[in-house]
Structures are given as structure tokens and as C-alpha cells.
């Protein structure tokens with residue numbers, strides 16, 4: 001986080017969420033009336049996880065990501081689509097390539113861990 005600041009990570013998550021509403025697998029899972037809130041939750045989480053301000057935990061408590069994803073049907077196809085949209089967002093990002101590679105690996109691991117059916 002100290003190297004890049006929060007802005008490019010928030011921009012990345014915004015680019016990801018711009019792709020959500022029109023996606024046939026993921027679109028229906030996300031709250032239509034609170035996409036801005038969902039975007040903020042993921043951005044806060046990513047920023048905190050990378051060593052930035054602990055805003056996610058202040059607002060939401062312990063992440064408990066598997067529990068929080070339990071209501072959603074995260075199968076292999078949903079996981080792969082989530083990563084595909086994230087890779088498109090990474091493709092638009094100004095972050096340096098090493099940061100992109102690190103994020104791709106970290107997010108891919110978490111996404112696999114969240115598969116629940």
C-alpha cells in the first residue's frame with residue numbers, strides 16, 4: 001500500500017464492479033440496489049488486506065469470507081467468471097505489472113477458497 005496508495009486499488013474494484021450488472025452468472029447474485037455499497041466493501045477489504053487502513057474491519061468486523069459467501073452459489077464457473085472480470089479490470093489498471101501479478105495470484109486463491117458447491 002505505501003508504494004501505490006489506495007487510489008489504484010479502489011479504481012480496480014470500480015472497474016470490476018462496472019462489469020457485474022451485465023454479467024449473466026454474477027449479475028443476479030449482487031444486490032441491484034446496493035452495488036455501490038458492495039463495491040465499497042470489496043475495495044475496503046482489498047485495501048486493508050494489502051496493509052492499508054483497517055476500514056473494512058471497522059465497518060464490517062471480521063471478514064469471515066466463507067461464511068459471508070455461503071448464501072451465494074459459488075461454483076467453479078462462478079469463480080472463474082469472477083476472476084475473468086477481475087482480469088479485465090486488471091488489464092485497465094495503472095498498477096505496475098508486479099502488483100498486478102501479486103493481486104491476480106492472491107485473488108485467485110481466495111476465489112478458489114470461496115467455492116462452496
Ligand code: HEM
Pocket residue numbers: 026029030031034037038039041042045060063065068069072073074078079080082107108110111112114115
Ligand atoms: C469466487 C467468486 C465470488 C463470488 C461469486 C462472489 C460473490 C459475492 C457477492 C454476491 C457478494 C455480496 C455483495 C455485497 O453486498 O457485498 C460478495 C461480497 C463480498 N465479497 Fe465476494 N465473491 C467472490 C469472490 C470474492 C473474492 C475472491 C474476494 C476477496 C478477495 C471477495 C470478497 C468479498 C467481500 C469482502 C465482500 C463483502 C462482505 C461483507 O462485508 O459483507 N469475494 N461476494
